[in-house]
Each structure stands twice: as C-alpha cells, then as structure tokens.
Amino acid sequence: MKKYIPHDIEPKWQQKWQKDALYSVDLDKSKNPYYLLVEFTYPSGDLHIGHWFAFAVPDILGRMKRMQGFTVFYPNGFDAFGLPAENAAIQRGIHPRDWTLSNIENMKKQFSLMGTIHDWGNSVITCLSNYYKWNQWIFLKMLEKGLAYKGKTLSNWCQHCQTVLANENVEAGNCWRCHNPVVQKEVEQWFLKITDYVQRLLWGEGGNGVDWPKALMEGQNNWIGKSQGQVIKFDGIEVFTTRQDTIFGATFIVISPEHPLLSKFVTFENKENVQKYLKSVQKKSELERKEEKVKSGVFTGSFVSNPLTGEQIPIWIADYVLMGYGTGAIMGVPAHDARDFEFAKKYDLPIKTVIQPAGHTDSPSPANQVPDQAYVLTKSKGKVLPKAGSYDLTKSKGKVLPKAGSYEGEGVMVNSGEYDGMSSNEAREKISNYLEEHHLGQRKVNYHLHDWSISRQRYWGTPIPIIYCEKCGSVPVPEKDLPVELPYEVDYHPTGKPPLATNEAWLNVKCPRCLGSAKRDTETMDTFVDSSWYFLRYLDNKNDQEIVSSKRLRTWMPIDIYFGGAEHTLGHTLYSRFFVKFLKDIGVVDFEEYAKKRVNHGVILGSDGSRMSKSRGNVVNPDEQVRQFGADAVRLYLAFIGPYDIVSPWNPSAINGVYHFLQRVWSLYDKIASIGNKLSSEDLRIMHKTIKKVTEDLEDIKFNTAVAVLMEWLNYLSRKENVTREEYKTYLLLLAPFAPHITEELWSFDKVYTERTCGECSRTSRSAQDQQIWSIHQQSWPIFDKQYLEEAEVAVIVQVNGRLRDILMIQKDILNDKEAVEKLARASQKVAKYLDGQTVKKVIHVSGKLINFVV
C-alpha cells in the first residue's frame, strides 16, 4: 500500500465535503438539533494555534454527535469591531473596514484547513450593518425601558487611545490594548443598567439549572459582590457598613475626595490643605492610587456625632474611600478594619476596641489605648490567637510574626454600652434594628457591580442611534430608520475630536421629532455589546425583519454546549447573560440562561512554557504544522495534549507521536484478513470497551483519554495476527471525529467500503440513495453492547493486611462466592507465605475486585 501522506488526502476530501455540502444544516428542518458553539474570534488576520485548540477540538464532539444522529449546528463568525482595526489601520494607512474584511477572508481560508464541520452559510460579521442594526435596536429597546441612560461619571480614560475603558479592560492600571496608563476623567456617556439585573445574574446553589463551571459562577458572583449592610446617618453624612456591630468603635469618618458634600464640611482654616490634597489626588492615575502603600488624607475641620455614643468625631478626606462604592463615605473603625487602623496610626486618631475574640475575654481589654499597644492578633484559618504586645512584620526563622493591627473577625462585644457581652453577630442585628427604629439608618444590599458604560470615543464600532436636537434634546433614531450606518469617510486618527464628528454629511441630520437641524451622537458602542447576543443571530443571519425568528429560537436555543476562554468570566459571559435576560423580559426569547453547558478551554503555551508571543519567538504556526504533519495530526495532538481546560506547553516531539500513531492506523489496513475471521471474546471485549470509553469520554469533554484508549486498542490490534473487517471498520468510525481526513480516505478504500455496501445494502446494485451515502462522516456512531464487556475470568487482587500479594484469575461464576474465592486465595503459595502461623482475624471480600486477609 502507498504511504500515508496527509497533504495528498486532506485538501482532496475538504473539497469533496464542500462540494457535496456534507455539513450544511437546514435550520428549519432539523431533527435532534444540537447547537455547538465556540466563542467567535477577533479578525486579527492570522489564525494561531490557540484558534485550533478552541475550534478543532470541540469539532471532535460535534462530529460524534452528528454520527449519533444529531443535526449539529456549528457556526462561526467574527467579532469584527474594535480598536486593533483602527490602530492597525492608522499604522498601515488602510481603512479599518478594508483591513478587517480582508483579514476575515484570509482567516476563513485558514479555518478551512482544520477540517471542521463549520457552517459558514450562517456566519455573522459584527461590523456589517445587517448585524449592528440589531445592536442599535436592542439599545433603543433598553432606552425605552429606562435601562439605557446617559450619565456623568469619573471614568477610566486612556490618553493614548482617547477612549473610555470598562474596569475589565484596565489591566494593572494600564489599557488592555495599548498598555499605556489609564487616568480618571469625568466624562458623560451612555450606560446600560446591568445593576437592575444583579439578582438574576447571581448564580444560585443549583447553578440556575445549567451546567456551567463552578469557578466561573463563583467568579461572577464575586464580581457582582453582593454585601448586606446598612446606610447609617452620622448627622449629614451617610456611610455604608456591613459591620454595624463595630459602631461604638467608630472614631472618625472618612469621605471620598469626589464626595458631593465635601465642600460643606471643609472649614475655612482647612481649605488650603484640602485643596492641596485634592490636587495631589487628581494627579494620581488609577495605578498610582492602587499601588500606594501608605494611606493619605486630610482633615476637613468638621465633626459629626456618632449616633450611638454621641461622641464628636472628626471628618477626614482620603482616597482610600472610593466614591464608586457604597455611599462614598465610611465610619472609621480602626480597631476592627485594617485600612482604618493604618489610617488612624498615621494621623494619630483614637483606636477603640469593641470586639474581643470569643474565648479570650480574659485578655487585657485594650480600649482607647495607643496604637503601638494595640490588641494584636493573628488569624489562622478561622481561628484566632490573641497575643499581647506589639510586633512588626518581621521574618524570624522563615515565619512571619503577627503584625500589629485590627481584629476583623466576630467575637464578644466590649465597650459598647448595653451591647456588652453579646456576640457580635447578635449585636449587629440589635444595633441595626435600633438604628432603623430611630431613623438613623436603613439596611441596604450593596453590589460591587457597576452599570455598564458602553460609550467609546472611537470610530470602528456601532454608532449609537441617538440624535441631539437643540429644541427636543436627545431623540432616539426611529426604528424604521435603522441601521444608522457607520460612515466610511472619516478621520479616525486620534485627535481628541470623535472621529464620527469629522464627517459633516453624516453628522448633521434633521431631528426626527421637529425636523429642525440636529446632530448625531458621535460615539460608538463597546464591542462587548456585539458579542452579547451574536449566538442568536447565527440562527437567522439574513433576517431583516426581526433580530431572530422565534421558530428557530424554539428549535435551537438554548445552546447545548458553549466553549470559550476562562478570561471571559467577567466580561462576555456576564454581559451576554444580562442581554438574554433583557431579551426575555421584552418577549424576544423565552429562556433565562442561554447555554445549557459551558466549558472553558485552557491555553497552549510556547514550548518554553511561557505565553506565545512574537517577541519571544515561541509562536507555533498552525499552517506550518499542517504542512509538516497534516491537519489530522494537529487535531489529534491538541486533543491528546492533556485535559481540555488546563494550560499546557506545546511539545514539538509529542506531535511526532500522534503522527506516528496515524501512520500505524494507516498500515493496519494491510492486516485486514482477506477471509472473514471470527472475533474472539477478548477481541469483542476490547472493541466494546473502547466504544464505550470513547463515547463517554467525548461526552464528558475528556478528549485526551479518549485518544489514549484508541491508542490502546491499536496496540492490541497490532499485536494480533489478523484484524477483521468489523474491527477495522469500527476503529475508523471511532477515529473519524478526531481525524476526519485519514479515516475518510481509508473508508473509501475498496475493502472497507465494499464490505459495508454489500453487507448492509444491496448485493446487486447500489441505489441512488446509497450513492449519496459515501462518506464515513455519514455513518452511524458505533454502539457498545454490555454483554461483550464481561470477561470469563476476572483478575482478583489478593491482599494480606492491605498489601498486594497475588493476583488470581477467577472464573466468573464463582466471583460472588466468598468462600470459594478465599479457598483459592489461601491455596496460592505467594499468599500462604504470609498467612503461615498467623490468625486471620477478618477477611474482606469485594466481589470481582479483591480479597483482603487481615491478620
């Protein structure tokens, strides 16, 4: 037989599959629909190995599902708006649209090398107006419901990109795209009120009825950051706290530098100091503010009274209190909050202990003591070890000694009037009730999640469908006028002026209400809007009447399995859940969660163990690998490299291993017996065991072990004298999802193919229908039969005191007979050696597994 040369067979079959439209899906007529989705890609222009990992490996699951009789819809598209297009265009002088569209063409070609079942007829490209029209439509619907609003806030501003960034796009104080520092700037912009959906976005105990990774659900819940507390009035200032029980220890108030009532509290004598401080704060970027080790602040000169103690306590301004969370003001409880402690120590503010760790009431009561003698504690996983005296954070024999500081745990109330002696938990309830009864505070649930700012001062995005009229104010573009097309002719170079404002013809419009002269909104939407609902549009990409037909939604949604990167835990997957919940509320969809199962994939690192990057020179080019080993080997390698969700380095010699494996499969063809051999019971057992394991492993997203059992079976088959047609055929069918090209080629060889057509169809002539069924990928997935899995003899382990002493082959019919097995075990010399002269106290028998003598 000729040699296995991937390059000779892969393009051939890819063309044939395409010609016969083998994988095309009719979205209206589909039995057993199965929606397989992988996060779509940004059209950077070049497909890297990560794309292969993301798309080619789930394709294995999709192919098995197809063979199992499902209609598998595996669409692909491009998340085509965004800054890189603009940046690249600026650098190379190509228009962002041209750059993006030509990248898409190139990447589609590269995608075709993978041999996936992708259906490009139902593709989506977000930068085309038949797509982003519906971004605008959703925006208008949200506006109608009061969920889109214009607000003015301090925002992350990238000086270099001249744009506002969401918190998620600020990495360590730098812009995620250009890596320049991000500063705080007050900007007016559009927000989507995601905070209205926090309750529904929080994941419940049962995972909201869907199978999503635990880590992702926990990550989202942490990000939403629900905390139950109370807003408490200290005269004119409202503070937010979750520790009402510490209120007797509140010895000062801190307000944020951006606090709206700030000027009210600054006394004449302190004005200069405060102004100086505020100026220094403004100069700091987010990065500097976060990295600052030492807290800083300034006294306003004013005092308020503590509602429970009646004491007059000073109001300070400090930038460790953020305007964006709670009320922008806190009560400073230095004895029980590390940040307040640090602040109090620096400015010599009183520290008053009001909670002692339970069981340590005999320790010195440290009320009102000076900071250096503070009650010093170290926390050790929930347990508290009190220590008197003061320590510094010094290392001594490798151990870190406890640091002087605050005790933040629960305990027993002290120095708190009538609450003394209560548990802090109980006191928290009592104090909350007292404050509410006296109208001094209200319980409140606070969230860390902010509304989603979607305005971007950039060109390459969806125009916001709003018109500003001098008379009517801001007027939404009427639905019939959608889409608001993104103009081609603009100056998109960063000048500080929004690019869309540079096209006068586009900018100036008539007000839809009064027909007077008006101007369009010149900003574009965050690209996360585009990716928040694209999976719906795949189902109906040409529909210009509605976002997606409800019939197709009913057939296909929710998505059966959604693969993507773990880095989208806090961005894309959260936003898209929000969008889907909104679309449910306006009656577009009828489900609450859009994907039944979510799988996070891992990352392929360079062979040096660090992230692939051009500067490190460790980038693996998939096209190059395909040239060398073929697409099948690359697919198989990526499936075999390890568990699908881990981070693993590229191993250049391991791909040789799977290539070698495919060659062995190829040459196994020569071992097919010309005369039909009978399968032994062992042959059958191994075959059915393999079918079972491959099927179950693919279902469980364990691609690596599925490949391993196929290798094991190949090792078994290679050791045999002859391989029967049945075995070989089954082997190819099981391997087909992993290596679609080589299996198609081998399937097409007469011996295998004829056997199928003659054996199962007609012996005389092939019917027309049969001629259409030519591909291995149109065959049914093998089904295992339980009866073949059992062995006539089972290996039973014999242990003495839990140590392995012998392995016996026991006939199936006496497996459950403890006495018979025990007798056989005792007869073994290897076992008898250890039982000689010993009294057997106990015999443990696990049927079909082991027998253990306890002496």
Add this chain to the structure above:
RNA sequence: GGCCAGGUGGCGGAAUGGUAUACGCGGUAGUCUCAAAAACUACUAGUCGCAAGGCUGUGAGGGUUCGACUCCCUCCCUGGCCACCA
C-alpha cells in the same frame, strides 16, 4: 489581602476508596541495513538482590479505614483571577 485551581516517573499526563504511574514523549538495548534514517521488538519510579523476591514511593506531617493519590485536619509550595468592596 481575598477567592479559585493545582502539587503523581526524566517530561505531558492516567487512576476520585481497591493492582499507582494507563496513553504518549524522551531514554536504553536489540532486529533489519554496507551504513544511517525510518520501522519493528523488549526494557524503562527508586532501591536491595545473580535470581526468586523484598522494601520504599503520589509536596510535608498527622488522622479515618481491612485498604488512601483519592476522604478529614494542619502546614508548605506553584499557578490563575480579583483586589483599598467599607
């Protein structure tokens, strides 16, 4: 600082209470060959032993169990994400 995921041969990993190291890579030896490559065959956790066989071994220490990589407790280390969340 918080949360999460991990720690198993020379390497990637397998095994989630019952033969630890499947499968693959790498390595060693052999077959074939004028030779090399490829392919094939055997071996490949450590240690003692000529062998039969024994002992040790899944980050460290303890516990539960007839039996622990697996469950529980304490600790160490690595990676990821979030981080002045009041």
